[in-house]
Amino acid sequence: MSDRIDSDAARAGAGRNLPPLRLHVPEPKFRPGDTADFSDFDIPLAGAQARPDETTQPGEMRDLAYGLVRVLDEDGAAVGPWDPKLPPETLLRMLRAMALTRAFDARMFRAQRQGKTSFYMKSTGEEAVSIGAAAALASDDMCFPSYRQQGILIARGWPIIDMMNQIYSNKGDRLKGRQLPIMYSARDAAFFSISGNLTTQYPQAVGWAMASAARGDTRIAATWCGEGSTAEGDFHSACTFASVYRAPVIMNVVNNQWAISSFSGFAGAEATTFAARAIGYGIAGLRVDGNDALAVYAATRWAADRARANAGPTLIEHFTYRVEGHSTSDDPSAYRSADEASHWPLGDPIARLKKHCIALGIWDEDRHAAMDRELAEMVRDAAREAEKNGILGHGLHHPMESMFEDVFEEMPWHLREQQQKMLDEWKAAGL
């Protein structure tokens, strides 16, 4: 008698009677040439989501991980319990920072096309995600951004000429020309060094928040990644740590639908929402209209207050759309429908906040047009100044020997030797 516990009979039957197994490979709805049609896209009404108390247990607010927190309605009115009721000057500051971010992106994109630098990444359509959050955080709350949150630096008033110097990798670059354009580091703006490796910043933000809590500090941490890189192990390690130690951290997933050419289905969007990742970890999860600056502000403020009350971390999914290519090295017309962006049902974040301000009577079209002109000039002037420090590949870089600095605090013999050899070789070559 055999000790095998699988059934030979069932096995034999399986071969004959069961359907063959199938592999599911996700496919986006629209490809190049298709007309994007979002008419079956169910947009929850603005103001319809309940707003629980900041200390609510994650298990009692699970529906918020599947809904969509929205404040601005179709007429530009702020409605419902999530309306942060911001004073006019805050609304206008946010609007200006969003417009400046867009103007900055436009100028730097053009600079790359003109050959002044190697690379650029726009955040068009996602300005509210950065600026709404920056407005809701304290200026010394530590940000661990991904590569498309330049709006945080702009909202925190970091000099745009320093951002440009970094993009041009010139002699004015605070990072000594070592980093790919847009991978800023700005300690004085509580903005962590950006990595090109995805989602590594997630556990780092949790660690920073744990340190702040262990020290009895009051500052919290916030971090951002794209929906595509929620698949990284770092994301899940970070969620586990954040949950285990109830770290005062806000974890933002910017769901802009596309990770280069891979639509969100390749990160699991066909099966569930990204905010719902929070549920398995016992973390509060919010899903937010990422093109609604007031909803982003309100959700961030809710999460920040929750963290400061020692009530634990929050995972926020910002549902938005990447209007432009992934980067200057990408051509989205090769993989997605050309009119997706213009048909995007949640609109444009700047247009929506502008409409709100006009509806409130604190803003008008003329002032907006004047502001856009002023910002374009400001960005142009800053770019001209930055270009005096050099553009990439035109010699005005940091000294050659600086390549060997900051590998270690003190330069060990092998790096000193390599540095000297390089200088000797260039000298011998008459350069």
Place this chain on the structure above:
Amino acid sequence: MEGSRPVSDMMSEAVTEARGDTVQMNMIQAINSALDVMMERDPDVVVMGEDVGYFGGVFRATAGLQQKYGKNRVFDTPITECGIIGVAVGMGAYGLRPVPEIQFADYIYPALDQLVSEAARLRYRSAGEFISPMTVRSPFGGGIFGGQTHSQSPEGIFTHVSGVKTVIPSTPYDAKGLLIASIEDNDPTIFFEPKRIYNGPFDGHYDTPARSWAGHAQAQVPTGYYRIPLGEARVARSGEALTVLCYGTMVHVVENVVAEMGVDAEILDLRTLVPLDIGAIERSVRKTGRCMIVHEATRTSGFGAELSALVQERCFYHLEAPIERVTGFDTPYPHSLEWAYFPGPVRIREAINKILKD
């Protein structure tokens, strides 16, 4: 309150009093003492890792620390090495000085991205705005029948990475002094602890009874603060006939083989691989004219390859014989054939005979 007692007193193994303020310690006790001293001196030092808190670590290296310094400074972590090192990077950015433990060096691979792309690069990519002053402690090496997932020597992976230091002690005295220097260092440091010699030196003969550190000169360890600078090798034995470059467990194996053979070898315990004490290596090889390299790690692209290249580049006209390498084989660490894999007395003896004849 337990707080005022030295942590080493709380450990299960008895600590023998020695002269003055030194006591006899095994390597685990010396490491524990280093952590204790640094946690006492610097409130920024935090210890974290799997099982390191209440339990005190699977090898007991962190025993008593949580009791003494509290859970905010000594805590257990989830089982995710990526998370442990990522969190340590964030804590370092905050201003703390984390000492994460990776339970076995074989488990360090999930943390490689955080170590290689983050910790090691942070100072450089932020032009010094942010640093990662962590010291990653991890038991490494074979000789305990750990099979292929509890025996590896991955130091060569880290010496190949710019921005990280690699330190490997071979005695209790060095373990404490080097660990203190590593923790004080403002760069990320990989501190590999040769677990085969945690409890006693190993002469390479696996079939003879294990020895303890009792009576070993290098097991007399000061109870207080001292440091051994990173980047300084130790002459474990001075001699004229040949130079042997080694570190960790292999220092003791080589010492024993040399003694058994009656060869007048100079044995250099490198102690730090990056930064390397190239001056000590050059002085010794120029004196003896013969250079042998012994490590337990796999051979191809192992640290011995780098040592061999450096000696060739710098001491070629002093060499009287080809450089010899005795290393682990380019196979996984086999469980039942551990002692055929381990570069033990048989292979070291052969190599010494060859290099002296050449």
